[in-house]
Amino acid sequence: MFAVEDVYIAELMVENCLLIGDETNCSCSTGFVWSNLVCANFNCCRETACEQNVSNITPLCIAKVPVFINGSILLNGITWDATQTTTLQTTFEELNAFEYLNVTGQRLLDAIVDFEAVVNAIFPTAVLQALIDNLEAALGVVFQINTEGMVGIEAPEIPVCYMSTPVLKCLFEEATDVAGWNLSTQAGHFELATGSVVKLDYDCATEDFMSCVIVTLQNLTGIWSGE
Numbered sequence: 001m002f003a004v005e006d007v008y009i010a011e012l013m014v015e016n017c018l019l020i021g022d023e024t025n026c027s028c029s030t031g032f033v034w035s036n037l038v039c040a041n042f043n044c045c046r047e048t049a050c051e052q053n054v055s056n057i058t059p060l061c062i063a064k065v066p067v068f069i070n071g072s073i074l075l076n077g078i079t080w081d082a083t084q085t086t087t088l089q090t091t092f093e094e095l096n097a098f099e100y101l102n103v104t105g106q107r108l109l110d111a112i113v114d115f116e117a118v119v120n121a122i123f124p125t126a127v128l129q130a131l132i133d134n135l136e137a138a139l140g141v142v143f144q145i146n147t148e149g150m151v152g153i154e155a156p157e158i159p160v161c162y163m164s165t166p167v168l169k170c171l172f173e174e175a176t177d178v179a180g181w182n183l184s185t186q187a188g189h190f191e192l193a194t195g196s197v198v199k200l201d202y203d204c205a206t207e208d209f210m211s212c213v214i215v216t217l218q219n220l221t222g223i224w225s226g227e
Contacts, residue, residue, distance in 0.1 A: 017055040024053045028061035033121050035059045039096035040127075047097070047120075064097065064120040067149035069128075073113040074142040080106065080113050084139055088115065091131050097121035122150055125174060152209070163219050169204065172211040181215045185226035197224070 017026040027049045028034060034044045038057055044050035054060060069092075073080075085103050092101045097120035104114045132143045152171040160166045170181065181192040181200070192198045197218050204212035217224060 015061045019053075019055065024051060024055065026050045026052075026054055026060070031064055032061040033064050033097040035062045036096050036121065036123055036127075039121075045094075045096045045098065062121060065122050065149060066099075067119050067122060067147060069117040069119070070146045070148075071115050071117070072144045073115070073139075074144070075111055075113065076141055078140060080110070087139065088135065091135055092117050094131060095119045095127065096123055122173065125150070160220060162221065165216060165218050166220060167214060167216050170213045170215075171209040173209055175205075175210040179211050179213045181213060183224070183226045 014032055015026060015028050017024065028047070033047055034050065035057070038050065038052075038054050038060060039045035042050065042052040042054050042057075044052060044054065073088075088103070089101050092098060095117075099118040099120055101115060101117040104116055106113050128145070128147075132145060135141070136143060150172070154169040154171070156166050156168075168181070170179065172179070179202070183190045183192060192200065192215060194200050197220070199216040199218060201214040201216070202212070204214050206212070
């Protein structure tokens with residue numbers, strides 16, 4: 001049997017599969033990577049052709065979205081060397097669309113190791129948590145992790161005017177127990193709560209984004225400048 005299957009979205013080819021007998025060769029177009037479903041079940045997790053029979057998986061390919069992972073490792077008295085770095089690298093390579101991991105240095109008398117990693121797909125947080133749990137057990141260390149790119153933000157694209165009422169929306173694909181907005185200024189870091197200026201709306205979740213918080217800032221003044 002010989003078959004070629006192409007999938008187009010708005011005239012852009014997203015994926016291509018070539019089926020010859022029992023052999024399969026599928027690939028994602030430039031700007032797309034294998035979906036988390038394909039990575040988890042067929043071990044096709046890189047931007048290379050997949051020789052598994054994945055042509056019936058939906059979604060097969062997803063748009064590349066850079067996710068930045070910044071981590072600190074509390075060593076608990078152990079000495080960090082090339083062996084631990086290799087273990088860290090190999091473990092993070094299990095993430096879908098993994099791009100790179102760098103150990104950026106040690107601090108506090110070598111008691112803490114800092115690292116950064118980048119993947120090109122939004123992944124379930126449970127996947128990262130499982131990797132961290134395994135690393136902590138294997139290495140006898142404690143991880144602190146921050147991610148950037150997992151959450152979608154809808155906000156005005158230009159500076160807002162004095163006494164205007166901008167609306168910002170935070171979207172996340174997974175359901176969460178707690179979600180909210182914070183403001184960082186030179187004076188400190190603050191969690192926003194409904195009041196005379198702030199109005200929070202949690203009733204905006206959808207099937208695609210199961211966690212959502214909208215913040216409306218009413219009659220905005222310069223005191224609210226920050227990030």
